[in-house]
Amino acid sequence: xxxxxxxxxxxxxxxxxxxxxxxxxxxxxxxxxxxxxxxxxxxxxxxxxxxxxxxxxxxxxxxxxxxxxxxxxx
Numbered sequence: 001x002x003x004x005x006x007x008x009x010x011x012x013x014x015x016x017x018x019x020x021x022x023x024x025x026x027x028x029x030x031x032x033x034x035x036x037x038x039x040x041x042x043x044x045x046x047x048x049x050x051x052x053x054x055x056x057x058x059x060x061x062x063x064x065x066x067x068x069x070x071x072x073x074x
Contacts, residue, residue, distance in 0.1 A: 001018055001019070001020035001021070002020060002021045002022075002023070003018040003020065003021070003022045003023070004022075004023045004025065005022055005023065005024055005025065005026075006025045006026075006028075006044040006045055007026070007045070007047060024045075025043075025044045025045045026045040027045055028043040028044050028045040029043045029045045029046050029050065030042075030043040031043065031046075031051075031054040031055070033058055040055065040058060040060055040062075042054070042055075042062070048064045048065040048067070051064065052064075
């Protein structure tokens with residue numbers, strides 16, 4: 001089995017992983033603001049808490065998980 005993983009979210013250690021090949025996107029944490037287009041691009045490796053922290057100084061926000069740790073690796 002091949003699994004692409006941006007983060008992890010499970011109550012028990014190891015539940016959001018695989019015994020096969022896992023491609024981790026955890027290093028894709030860029031936050032790119034395009035003021036001309038009025039958009040912000042968030043990297044798929046960000047947790048919701050990291051995304052909220054990055055967006056607040058830009059004066060924009062996104063609807064997402066209400067618990068900051070959503071997306072943290074286990």
